[in-house]
Amino acid sequence: MALQLAVSSVILALRPSPDDDGDDGGGVLGLWIPLVRRIREPYEGRWALPGGPLGEGCGLEQAARNALTTSTGLDPAYLEQLYAFGGLDRSRDRENEGPDPDRVVSIVYWALVRAEEDQAAVRAHNVEWFPVDALPDLAFDHIQVIDYALARLRAKILYSPIAHAFLPTEFTLAELRAVHEAVLGRELDPANFRRQTLASGGVEPTGRRLEGTNHRPPSLYRYRAESVATSPTPPPRSAS
Amino acid sequence: MALQLAVSSVILALRPSPDDDGDDGGGVLGLWIPLVRRIREPYEGRWALPGGPLGEGCGLEQAARNALTTSTGLDPAYLEQLYAFGGLDRSRDRENEGPDPDRVVSIVYWALVRAEEDQAAVRAHNVEWFPVDALPDLAFDHIQVIDYALARLRAKILYSPIAHAFLPTEFTLAELRAVHEAVLGRELDPANFRRQTLASGGVEPTGRRLEGTNHRPPSLYRYRAESVATSPTPPPRSAS
DNA sequence: CGGGCTTATGGTCGAGGCAACCTGAAGGGG
DNA sequence: CCCCTTCAGGTTGCCTCGACCATAAGCCCG
Known part of the structure; x- marks a missing residue:
């Protein structure tokens, strides 16, 4: 054969x-x-x-x-x-x-x-x-x-919430932004990234804050991805 | 086997x-x-x-x-x-x-x-x-x-010039628009369609006009697709 | 303990894309 | 010869996005 x-x-x-x-x-x-x-x-x-x-x-x-x-x-x-x-x-x-x-x-x-x-x-x-x-x-x-x-x-990564697959189930927006920056190879504006990430609905705030950050400074909220579809392409689901 | x-x-x-x-x-x-x-x-x-x-x-x-x-x-x-x-x-x-x-x-x-x-x-x-x-x-x-x-x-069809694969090598913008309307299932504004089609660069005017149209009226230009990539997905080519 | 530094957070502004709409022009049909 | 259909171009308003600025909230170091 x-x-x-x-x-x-x-x-x-x-x-x-x-x-x-x-x-x-x-x-x-x-x-x-x-x-x-x-x-x-x-x-x-x-x-x-x-x-x-x-x-x-x-x-x-x-x-x-x-x-x-x-x-x-x-x-x-x-x-x-x-x-x-x-x-x-x-x-x-x-x-x-x-x-x-x-x-x-x-x-x-x-x-x-x-x-x-x-x-x-x-x-x-x-x-x-x-x-x-x-x-x-x-x-x-x-x-x-x-x-x-x-x-x-x-x-x-520009139109689908897959970046959190690199991160644990809870993460800060700074970590998520670092993922995007590493993948895209360029820096992103923190304010704009925060706005469009929250508006896209792929992520939701947990309400908890992150206190023990190593040396980083201020109000860090934690966010959690809501639903991680493992395989969005196969036919059962039609692209949005 | x-x-x-x-x-x-x-x-x-x-x-x-x-x-x-x-x-x-x-x-x-x-x-x-x-x-x-x-x-x-x-x-x-x-x-x-x-x-x-x-x-x-x-x-x-x-x-x-x-x-x-x-x-x-x-x-x-x-x-x-x-x-x-x-x-x-x-x-x-x-x-x-x-x-x-x-x-x-x-x-x-x-x-x-x-x-x-x-x-x-x-x-x-x-x-x-x-x-x-x-x-x-x-x-x-x-x-x-x-x-x-x-x-x-x-x-x-929204972001890639593949609609002309349904048409002969030369076609009018009205025909191309009809293809888009049939695929998308809704009517498109002729003026807006013309603008974004010409701006996208996937089509170029031949300069020739179409005179013998069946009953349709006025200045019909003919357009021709420039390059029809048959298989744009395989790895040799990276998405733009 | 306080100043300085780093970074999130929110706001603003201008450019650009896009949908909707309008007006004029060019033919063809009745 | 008039009317009707369709193209061609213009304008307006809305939304999105990127760039930029100001403020506040901690952490680090002296």
């Missing part, structure tokens, strides 16, 4: 990055991706997106979640289908290295994991985290897949 | 519909979909989306185009991947009819065909056109797939 179907995931987490742009040098947030080292022949030894074959008796999304958890130990807070690659599409920019990657169809998901959980993957074998602006050489066309996932994230 | 991979398409065309809403009764444009009658056991005799198994030696998009042309005889002006369904996802709302549709993964594309071409499919066997608001009972969960494709079309 010449047809293989794999399910892989672009997993995105937000952690303080040591990338010294020369700005302030403080703990600037950046996007990180866990990759696994291939142990089989096509591109053996290269880094690749975590994934696995389509499991038995479960749907595509569950298969993606299983493969993701098995290979990295993570439990994503958000998971959505990205694109289905396959056939000879991926051989566009390959010359003739490796045997025959034809007849390999891979359905790729993209996932967001919370900050406190992104350390769980350290335990897994052959898994290493890389910042998205300093990726190693990747197997297949995975670099393009990652670029596409990043474009999707940057586009979707 | 328990894994089957199929490629099917939601094909959309615009043709005058005989649906008498009681408005003006004239040739109102409506969306139509070609369906094929199943001749094999799961849901035999029911109408289903045209498709076929993943062919040899070609990519997913080319496979979708081949299956589409083979079963309906159409050549779509626009083709884009919609979603990958499979595993047990589709058994959510099935009780226990049919044998075992598990392990069937189908990658669904959506396509737009031009008005002058949508008659070509009449020749094909077992193919019939249905208006989207009067669909018969469909096999599998294809009704949800169609709903999802319609939602994508209505959402994407």
Whole structure:
């Protein structure tokens, strides 16, 4: 049988990055991706997106979640289908290295994991985290897949409340704004961000205040996301 | 081998519909979909989306185009991947009819065909056109797939110049506006539509005028779409 | 304990997009 | 020849968004 179907995931987490742009040098947030080292022949030894074959008796999304958890130990807070690659599409920019990657169809998901959980993957074998602006050489066309996932994230964070998937269930508006700034790569006005975030309805105030903040100053309220839809794209639901 | 991979398409065309809403009764444009009658056991005799198994030696998009042309005889002006369904996802709302549709993964594309071409499919066997608001009972969960494709079309026509995929290479602004009105289901202001269409840059005036119009009146310019990207979603291109 | 610093919070203002509406012009049909 | 339909362009008002400013509320440090 010449047809293989794999399910892989672009997993995105937000952690303080040591990338010294020369700005302030403080703990600037950046996007990180866990990759696994291939142990089989096509591109053996290269880094690749975590994934696995389509499991038995479960749907595509569950298969993606299983493969993701098995290979990295993570439990994503958000998971959505990205694109289905396959056939000879991926051989566009390959010359003739490796045997025959034809007849390999891979359905790729993209996932967001919370900050406190992104350390769980350290335990897994052959898994290493890389910042998205300093990726190693990747197997297949995975670099393009990652670029596409990043474009999707940057586009979707503008109109959909998915930023809190990077954060715990309760967070301050400053933390949420830091997520947006890290993803979009530019600073946002605190006042405007507060207004449009509260007006969008994706977030609600808990009423509780945050007192023990490390060195930050004034009236910090805490906000909580109301409903985190894990997979808003599939057909059962029509886009608003 | 328990894994089957199929490629099917939601094909959309615009043709005058005989649906008498009681408005003006004239040739109102409506969306139509070609369906094929199943001749094999799961849901035999029911109408289903045209498709076929993943062919040899070609990519997913080319496979979708081949299956589409083979079963309906159409050549779509626009083709884009919609979603990958499979595993047990589709058994959510099935009780226990049919044998075992598990392990069937189908990658669904959506396509737009031009008005002058949508008659070509009449020749094909077992193919019939249905208006989207009067669909018969469909096999599998294809009704949800169609709903999802319609939602994508209505959402994407608002920000992307894909409406001219329903029209010949040159068309009047009135024709383009009629397409938008038919897809969105509401009337649009001619002046505002003209302004934002010309400002969007997706269309350019040819300078030629249309004289022999049937009964319509005055200065009709013709416009031509500049570049029709068939598949704007895949990773090589990042969303603007 | 108090000054200075950082940051949230609310307000204002101007630019731009958009929907609705109006007026004039160009043809074609009765 | 008059009327009717439709395009073409203009105007107005509303809403949104980004930029900017002022104030207040803590925290840090002297």
